[in-house]
Amino acid sequence: MSEDLAPLLAARREKLEKVRLLGVDPYGAAYSGTESTGEIRGRWEEGRRVRLAGRIVSHRDMGKSQFLHLQDRAGRLQIYVQKPALAEKELAVFQLLDLGDIVGVEGTLFMTKAGEPSVRVESLTLLSKSLVPLPDKWHGLVDVETRHRQRHLDLISNEGSRKALDLRIRLVRYLRDFLHAREFTEVETPMMQTVAGGAAAEPFQTRHNAMGMDLFLRIAPELYLKRLLVGGMEKVFEINRNFRNEGISRKHNPEFTMLEAYWAYSDFEGMAGLVEEMISGAAQELTGGLQVQQSDGSVIDFTRPWPRKRYWDAVVEVAGADWFQLSLEEMEKKAKGLGLDLEPKLAAAEITQKVFEKKVEGQAVNPIFITHLPAELVPLAKLNREDPTVVDVFELLLGRQEVSPGYSELNDPLLQAERFRKQVGEHTQKVDEDFLEALQSGMPPAGGMGLGVDRLAMLLSGSDSIREVILFPLLRPRETSA
């Protein structure tokens, strides 16, 4: 069997067998009473006795003196092994160690001549034998495809990857803490829905065999969260996965994490304040400052207050004061002049939206709330009282992307039913009749917000792709050579 393996792999299999022949289990048992490398550095005391466990990530062989770095969740720490100091069997095991193996050691703290905090090892236990070599010790794992397919190797060898993913994990926790501190209740609503509502997007379909029923993975939790408002819950939120059966890109993964929060008796302006406080707080908390460097060299400044600007004002600023007086043909000509590539037969509102996406959203590095979007774009929001052609909503632009929408939620059940049927655009929402029925029982006026958690994690970590902040992004399976 081992003759089929590359020599590098065969060598490790041989060592594995030799460890077993010594009567040692190469996949050890619990190793308790350890401190992390971080805790050891934090409580440094020359001569103190410590136990730690971690992966061997470097090795400098000086003959009788051996220096290795162990890596654990907190970082790396050097261990120093004097071969003569080890018991006979431990020494035999030590000789069979490889980079990548996981060991536990016990010993005392000391400082080397070069000033590196180290552990003088007195006993060593093999906890797991690694059968494959580590990636390049200097360059790490570079190949993007391999980094995503074999995320474990990426995590072991690339500190930058660990940092971006760790920031994402801390962001999710920060968002939960922020909302809990303001007495929002976290709930879980269905991921499998009979009607995929709450957004305009293509859903994934699945099937329940026993019930003989087609189901959709949710594209948004919105319609369920609103039913909770009807039911009397006044401040609710959910952080969970949404699924959209659309293209994959730098900014899109088919499953992505969404925060949605609803606040009874508030409105879109109340939500904007909440979002502003939440996101600027996240930047401060997670990056230690309000200016965050992006991979394209730009810097996002999260300093408050964030400007608010009406959608039509933003469009007029980039498209000219007479934009909304133009004929359809003139709009098309002007849009092309602005560098847009238009499909034929777009409605005026759609051309305007294209201009907005390219010239406003595409330029917005620092946070800005665009408010009062055209009503036909947002069927789930309240119409503005003075101007019923627009709705009381904001869209937070940040890092040239839409990151967070917020609404004064539409709570008129009859108007909601009508608006569902008049929506423009390529995707039309399916009508969730159960939701409309629930609205008839009376939903309090409320503000709602959504936040693309992955996108915010991208921006806060300065990552150039959503895949850098998702532990296991979707990839096609590799061809198996069978």
Next chain:
RNA sequence: GGGUCGUUAGCUCAAUGGUAGAGCUGCUCCCUUUUAAGGAGUAGGUUGUAGGUUCGAGUCCUACACGACCCA
């Protein structure tokens, strides 16, 4: 969906159409405070897959797979 680019040793990378190489890793040695340790030696390849052009293909052509970037 369209376009461009990429895929070479376990990892990181070389190689005018003319003998597939290097560093790290591995293996055998030397060295009791090293830091990408150092020194001596050595092994490691169906160049993504399948075809084609050619005296000769990692290199040129076609298709496919996977990925990256840009556009829709």
